[in-house]
Amino acid sequence: MFPNEMQILQQLAVLVVCRSLATGQISSRYFFPQKPMPWVKGREYCQSHFVDLAVLNTEEEYSALLSAIPTNNASFWLGLHKKSSGWEWTDGEQLRLTHWYNYNHEGHCVSLEAMFEEKDKLLARYCNEQHRVVCQGPVSPQSVSVDFVNIDHVNLSWNISALMQTTSHYYNVTICSFICETLSYFYTNGSSLMSISVSNLSAATEYFIYVSAVVIHLDHGTNRKWILQDNPTTLKAKTATSNKTHKIFFIVSNSFSLVLLASSFWCIYHIVKKETVQDTSSVDSTIAELLPHRSGSEKLENVIF
The missing domain is CATH 2.60.40.10 (Immunoglobulins)
Known part of the structure; x- marks a missing residue:
């Protein structure tokens, strides 16, 4: 496919998405409600209006959220809380990220501190504190x-x-x-x-x-x-x-091969025939030279043995 065709297809896909947006569809993964609330209330709000509190199982998701945060002067609750088995996301996955800014053993809920300049922005807090939340929207498959x-x-x-x-x-x-x-x-x-x-x-x-x-x-x-x-x-x-296309190609290919084969045999036949005629003429000439020359006045009975 040519590059300009690829560009046209991508533009068509964008038009499809824009049409969806015009009918009340929002294309995003993370949402940032304005109202501060405790962690439990924040999760209830996200589950009611979106999917859940934000879950960050990979480095790519963590970086994507940092890029999407609308302000750098707020704390945002994440879907990460402490259980008897350790830190766990609300989808049941264990914490694998190591981006702690300051580990607080007393806090059982985790916020992301947008005001910190460092990349490590996770902070354990008391769950009844009032903070904004990051709500998780739907998640498309990583690969298909x-x-x-x-x-x-x-x-x-x-x-x-x-x-x-x-x-x-x-x-x-x-x-x-x-x-x-x-x-x-x-x-x-x-x-x-x-x-x-x-x-x-x-x-x-x-x-x-x-x-x-x-x-x-x-x-x-x-x-x-x-x-x-x-x-x-x-x-x-x-x-x-399609099988039909394969069949037509097979017939055309075989017909073309037969034509080439017939042409080759025709050429070989004529070459052999020409060489055979030349060889026959040469043999006749040699035989004629070996035979004795007879004049018209000589008679067979005058030959003495």
Whole structure:
């Protein structure tokens, strides 16, 4: 695919996302309510309006949150609290990050201190303190696998994070070739793996595929429905060549081979034939030279033995 074609497909995908935003859809992973509250109240608020308090299981997620924070003069509760087994995120994962600014053994809840200049901004605090919160939105899959490719469909699969396994959600799958189409696949079985089949595709065609996690929440104060969508995971897949195309190519290829073979035999035949005629003429000339010359007046009976 040419670079300008790729750019056109990406622009089409952006148009699809913009259309969704125009209908009340918010594309983000982290949200920052203004009102300070204790850790428990903050978690209840995030679960009611989004997914949960922010969970940062990887360095990439930690860096992404630091880049998204809207202010550098506030403390934000995270979905990290102390249990008998140690520090644990609200999705059940153990803490693997080591970005403590100051470890407080008495605090059982953790905030992220935006005002600290250092990258290490985690601070253990008393859970009843009043701070702003970072709410976690839906989380798209980190990667998507292409499990099977046919002439008119592809099978895709991805892992479901522990946070999303406990949240009612679905996935928007936008597939683009010359046009873009968005399909929705609901997550219902509580499994850690999601598998889908995208059908009605064209043979031997390269597609750009965008997979986004989506959560719907109803604002009880305004009765307005909010659709929260994470940034999509992107991949490429190409459908297989159709059997009909293979068959036509096979027939044309075989016919062309037969024509070449027949032409080769025709040339060889004429070369051999020409050489045979030349060899025959040469033999006749040699025989004629070896025979005795007879004049017309000589008679057979005059020859004396």
